[in-house]
Amino acid sequence: MKTGQAIRNSYFLGFIFSVFNILNLTPQTIDWDNYPAWDDRTVYTKTIVVNQKHPRCSDDNPGTEDAPLRTINAAARIAVAGEKIFIRSGIYREMIQPVNEGTADDKMICYEAAPGDTVIISGSRVLNCKWHKKFVWMDQIRDSTFCYNMSLKVWMTSLPYSLFSDGYNPFLLPNIEDAEYDLMRWAIPVKGNLPYTQLRGLVFQGRKRLIQLNQCGDLAKMPGTFWFDSQRRLLFIHPFNEANPANELIEVTVQSHLLKPARTGMGFIRIKALVFEHCANGFLRGSTGAVNAMGGHHWIFEENVIREINSSGLEFGYRAYELRDPRPENIARTDPDQGYVIVRNNKIHDCGTAGMRSLTVTHGLIEKNHVWNCGWHDAEQYWECAGIKLLRCSYTIVRMNHVHHITGGSGIWLDYGNIFSRVTGNVIHDVLTLQGAIFIEASRKPNLVDQNIIWNIQGNGIYGNNSDHQFYFHNLLGMVSGSPLHITVATDREFEGRKMTADSNMVLNNIFVNCSNPVIQSSRSNKIDNNLYIESANTVRSCFSEMQSKGNDMQGIRLNGNVRFDPLFMQIDFSPEQSLPDIPALSQVRLDYFGLLRNGAMTIAGPFKRLNKSALITLKAE
Numbered sequence: 001m002k003t004g005q006a007i008r009n010s011y012f013l014g015f016i017f018s019v020f021n022i023l024n025l026t027p028q029t030i031d032w033d034n035y036p037a038w039d040d041r042t043v044y045t046k047t048i049v050v051n052q053k054h055p056r057c058s059d060d061n062p063g064t065e066d067a068p069l070r071t072i073n074a075a076a077r078i079a080v081a082g083e084k085i086f087i088r089s090g091i092y093r094e095m096i097q098p099v100n101e102g103t104a105d106d107k108m109i110c111y112e113a114a115p116g117d118t119v120i121i122s123g124s125r126v127l128n129c130k131w132h133k134k135f136v137w138m139d140q141i142r143d144s145t146f147c148y149n150m151s152l153k154v155w156m157t158s159l160p161y162s163l164f165s166d167g168y169n170p171f172l173l174p175n176i177e178d179a180e181y182d183l184m185r186w187a188i189p190v191k192g193n194l195p196y197t198q199l200r201g202l203v204f205q206g207r208k209r210l211i212q213l214n215q216c217g218d219l220a221k222m223p224g225t226f227w228f229d230s231q232r233r234l235l236f237i238h239p240f241n242e243a244n245p246a247n248e249l250i251e252v253t254v255q256s257h258l259l260k261p262a263r264t265g266m267g268f269i270r271i272k273a274l275v276f277e278h279c280a281n282g283f284l285r286g287s288t289g290a291v292n293a294m295g296g297h298h299w300i301f302e303e304n305v306i307r308e309i310n311s312s313g314l315e316f317g318y319r320a321y322e323l324r325d326p327r328p329e330n331i332a333r334t335d336p337d338q339g340y341v342i343v344r345n346n347k348i349h350d351c352g353t354a355g356m357r358s359l360t361v362t363h364g365l366i367e368k369n370h371v372w373n374c375g376w377h378d379a380e381q382y383w384e385c386a387g388i389k390l391l392r393c394s395y396t397i398v399r400m401n402h403v404h405h406i407t408g409g410s411g412i413w414l415d416y417g418n419i420f421s422r423v424t425g426n427v428i429h430d431v432l433t434l435q436g437a438i439f440i441e442a443s444r445k446p447n448l449v450d451q452n453i454i455w456n457i458q459g460n461g462i463y464g465n466n467s468d469h470q471f472y473f474h475n476l477l478g479m480v481s482g483s484p485l486h487i488t489v490a491t492d493r494e495f496e497g498r499k500m501t502a503d504s505n506m507v508l509n510n511i512f513v514n515c516s517n518p519v520i521q522s523s524r525s526n527k528i529d530n531n532l533y534i535e536s537a538n539t540v541r542s543c544f545s546e547m548q549s550k551g552n553d554m555q556g557i558r559l560n561g562n563v564r565f566d567p568l569f570m571q572i573d574f575s576p577e578q579s580l581p582d583i584p585a586l587s588q589v590r591l592d593y594f595g596l597l598r599n600g601a602m603t604i605a606g607p608f609k610r611l612n613k614s615a616l617i618t619l620k621a622e
Helices: 004-024 072-078 178-182 185-190 216-221 543-549
Strands: 046-050 083-087 090-092 109-113 119-122 124-126 155-158 203-205 225-229 234-238 250-253 267-272 275-279 297-302 305-309 312-316 342-344 347-351 354-362 365-367 370-374 386-394 397-399 402-407 410-415 422-424 427-441 448-450 453-465 471-473 476-480 485-488 506-508 511-513 527-529 532-535 557-566 571-576 615-618
Touching: 046 072, 072 083, 178 185, 203 234, 216 225, 216 234, 250 275, 297 312, 305 312, 312 347, 347 354, 354 370, 370 386, 386 402, 386 427, 402 410, 453 557, 476 557, 532 543
Parallel strands: 046 083, 083 109, 090 119, 109 267, 119 275, 267 297, 275 305, 297 342, 305 347, 312 354, 342 365, 347 370, 354 386, 365 397, 370 402, 386 410, 397 422, 402 427, 410 427, 422 448, 427 453, 448 471, 453 476, 453 485, 471 506, 476 511, 506 527, 511 532, 532 557
Antiparallel strands: 124 250, 155 234, 203 250, 225 234, 557 571, 571 615
């Protein structure tokens, strides 16, 4: 049997070998279908039980079913490699702080909800305060200690200092502090503007989030809103349904994180089937995720729910902080472990900036997640917003995710210096963005974007910004207001010692449905060919005609017909007026969206191996 050190040494050798392989890979040698895989192989030797509802629960207990612990953190302090923390139903108003780590894939530490139980990790506290109505001063002597309202609809209370016992008060902090612009210099142009100057604190009535307004006088116009007087520390709300807040469940957020390890770089930890909600985090790109692996390696996040977060929901990646972050824990890392994070089957929604965000991801697997209603702050122009945003990916796969209703951000964004990573089989729809539903930025090594379904996008379908040698194959794009695929040089930055370019990209075997704008490219070195254009009879502007008039996609084909996407039932209704023609197969895409082998020298455009003249296709559910 290997010792823990021997196992870590084997992972180190594997890491060195994988780096060597990445540096020597070419588009001809990489196997896009076989990425290195790992999983939890632990046979857990001990279960530590947490049950806050048990009549005899106590953090002094041993953590058994009959004598459970009261808090999750009490279990975190004693759990060691090979042990599972088993959590019973309840709302746990604490920040989970793992203290110990696992040692290998067969010696992990697991935090898991009991089967069938709902375990909520909440960063809010119930507000049990006296509510007042203060009206406009008329005949009485004015009370200078109060801020007067102009409406009977508005209520007021004071937030007690006891709510903020750890010294973090999000109702006194803007989403981006002045010092944080020094760490995100690309965000300086938005300094002083909304929503970056708004406060981080969130307020909930009956578990429904209230909208923060910027003027107290506007509250009367809109129910379900709040305003905070920072000078007097007074909270004003206009409740939903004109309710009396004294009779309602009112919660306010007080925590900057919901899960954050005790130190950076911890490994072999599994988080399963937990609900994380109500976090008052800021907009800083690094270190602020509500659920945060803090630079950890070999983490597994699966079957969790992350919801109602002020900024980003989930954060992982080798870098735990921004490079210039002055905090003392932001030290140079010497451990060889990095990457190998698995994020699968999670539901992430109602996050203010990003569903998940990362900084340096190696050998990551992000699959079968459902991400929706993110970006409600509409803060796209500080350039950190998306459903899924991964920065500096190496040999990482993002597949079979369902991402939709994203405001002010991309659906999936691979940002800067990505190497041999793949975005495949994702369904992305109803996105409002300046950039693209899928965005590949500043990458010189090949990455493969294939067999994605992209629909109803206000913006570009796929955006290849400052990137060379990218593969855009077998995607289906429809109802895109911008370009279905936009390849361009967008900045004057340098990368790897030379100016950015957008050369030698390949756009092959895609289907474009009723796209009125053509594929845009800033260099004739890109190859655009064998794409299929399906246009209905009432199409006003033909994307296909405009493409060929400029000498592009000369082997492309136009068909009359209709294609509809039903997001409720996750179905695509294909009704072209004739069968899809055969086109040359691509060696990089051997399997179709459903995993069927594309055998032979010929195939058809789009994500599916087979299509009848008319077909109703039900997509994979997350």
